[in-house]
Amino acid sequence: MSGRKAAPALYDRGTLVxxxxxxxxxxxxxxxxxxYAATHIELGHRVALKFLRGxxxxxxxxxxxxxxxxxxAAGFRSEYVAHVLDFGHHEAVPYMVAEYLEGVDLxxxxxxRGELGAGEAADWVAEACAGLAEVHAAGIxxxxxxxxxxxxxxxxxxxTRIKLLDFG
Numbered sequence: 001m002s003g004r005k006a007a008p009a010l011y012d013r014g015t016l017v018x019x020x021x022x023x024x025x026x027x028x029x030x031x032x033x034x035x036y037a038a039t040h041i042e043l044g045h046r047v048a049l050k051f052l053r054g055x056x057x058x059x060x061x062x063x064x065x066x067x068x069x070x071x072x073a074a075g076f077r078s079e080y081v082a083h084v085l086d087f088g089h090h091e092a093v094p095y096m097v098a099e100y101l102e103g104v105d106l107x108x109x110x111x112x113r114g115e116l117g118a119g120e121a122a123d124w125v126a127e128a129c130a131g132l133a134e135v136h137a138a139g140i141x142x143x144x145x146x147x148x149x150x151x152x153x154x155x156x157x158x159x160t161r162i163k164l165l166d167f168g
Contacts, residue, residue, distance in 0.1 A: 010034050010054050010093065016041075017090045021049055021097065030148075030166065032056060032066060037100060046100035047085065057093045069167050070096040072140050080131025082151065082163045101163060102154055107147035124152070127162035135164065142167050 015023040021038040027048065028035045036049045056062040073084040073096075086097035106124070110116070116124070128150055135142055142149075144166055151163045 010051055011036070011090075017049060017095065018086075018088050021047060023049065029053070032062065033166075038097075048082075048098045048100045049095050050098060051090070051093050051095045054093060063094055066094050066096070072138075072167060073098070075138070076134065078131055078134045080127055080162060080164060081135065082165050101151055103152045103160070105148050105165075106150040106152060106162075109152060110147055124150070124160075124162050128164065131162065131164045135167075140167070 011017075011023050013023055013025060017023065017038065020041055022041050024037045024039060024046075026034060026036050031053075033050045033052055036051070038047050038049045039045070040047055052062060052066045056066075067087070070084050070087045073081065074087070077083070082101060083099045084096050085099065088095055088097075128145075132142060132145070142164060145164075149164065149166045151165050152160050153163055155161050
């Protein structure tokens with residue numbers, strides 16, 4: 001997903017989804033979806049809501065690919081794959097609910113800092129490979145591997161962890 005251009009907003013701040021998720025802000029968008037930060041209003045924790053783009057909401061093939069991505073990601077409990085928690089439809093537009101990750105994608109890091117140090121790059125590549133190995137062992141191919149889909153999130157202990165996003 002790329003947040004570098006104005007996102008094609010589907011929903012406004014404050015929109016209530018499924019009676020339990022309140023949209024806070026648009027985070028990013030890409031070829032198939034728009035991602036929002038939202039709050040689960042009863043539990044009080046943040047989540048990421050990824051909606052199929054509005055112009056694809058009636059495309060049965062796109063809907064099936066989106067649903068398949070949600071099913072696949074929901075099946076993983078890897079420390080290297082973003083967890084999908086829920087799936088549904090809002091105003092006939094499919095969405096998935098994923099863990100909210102604090103951090104930044106690798107593209108942004110590279111864009112801001114330029115070259116990475118060899119040790120840091122090797123660590124992040126090893127983590128991405130560990131996630132890919134788990135996904136591939138399950139018979140799944142990540143069809144959109146790129147720096148924008150490698151997310152660097154901070155763990156509670158302050159360390160950085162790569163999480164695979166957006167399987168395409």
